[in-house]
Amino acid sequence: MADPAPLDPTAALPPNPTAASLLGFLHHGPRSGWDLTVTAQECIGGFWSVTRSQVYRELAGLARAGLVRELPTEARDRKPYELTDAGRDAFARWIAELPGPEVIRHPLLLFLSFGDHVPSARLSEAIEQHRTAHRENLTRYRASVELVTDPFAAATLDFGIAYEEMVLAWLDRLPW
Numbered sequence: 450m451a452d453p454a455p456l457d458p459t460a461a462l463p464p465n466p467t468a469a470s471l472l473g474f475l476h477h478g479p480r481s482g483w484d485l486t487v488t489a490q491e492c493i494g495g496f497w498s499v500t501r502s503q504v505y506r507e508l509a510g511l512a513r514a515g516l517v518r519e520l521p522t523e524a525r526d527r528k529p530y531e532l533t534d535a536g537r538d539a540f541a542r543w544i545a546e547l548p549g550p551e552v553i554r555h556p557l558l559l560f561l562s563f564g565d566h567v568p569s570a571r572l573s574e575a576i577e578q579h580r581t582a583h584r585e586n587l588t589r590y591r592a593s594v595e596l597v598t599d600p601f602a603a604a605t606l607d608f609g610i611a612y613e614e615m616v617l618a619w620l621d622r623l624p625w
Contacts, residue, residue, distance in 0.1 A: 463543040467499055468507040472532060472540040479520055481527035482508055495609050572625045580620045587613035
């Protein structure tokens with residue numbers, strides 16, 4: 450049976466990157482909002498922020514646009530979604546576009562840019578907190594290297610390792 454026509458007039462537009470990532474994950478089969486949130490955190494959470502509320506909001510919009518279809522509710526009231534043909538087409542349009550430039554949103558850099566208003570001990574505390582988080586990320590990424598078989602996921606993981614190593618080296622050079 451063919452998919453219904455999109456209900457949302459914006460459905461012909463490529464989805465935003467967060468919605469597109471959900472469509473990408475749904476290529477692997479139906480998943481609930483909960484499953485998609487976990488998958489997003491595991492697969493792209495290190496470089497693309499996706500909250501549970503965003504996942505559910507995007508799923509609702511994707512369903513209105515006819516890009517995903519709700520399936521019957523499963524155990525624990527989880528409602529799975531599956532990709533429609535229109536969703537596959539929308540993802541194909543999105544992935545056909547070259548990605549735009551990255552935008553750095555680094556809370557510590559924002560904090561440090563106003564460092565002349567922050568007591569030295571507080572600066573040191575913030576830096577140590579970030580150092581700990583980046584060490585933990587680096588340890589987790591390095592532990593995942595042997596588990597990743599997909600070359601694209603491996604390239605993404607390699608970037609994450611290089612990024613964490615760079616940030617840790619930069620943190621070590623700070624004077625606080």
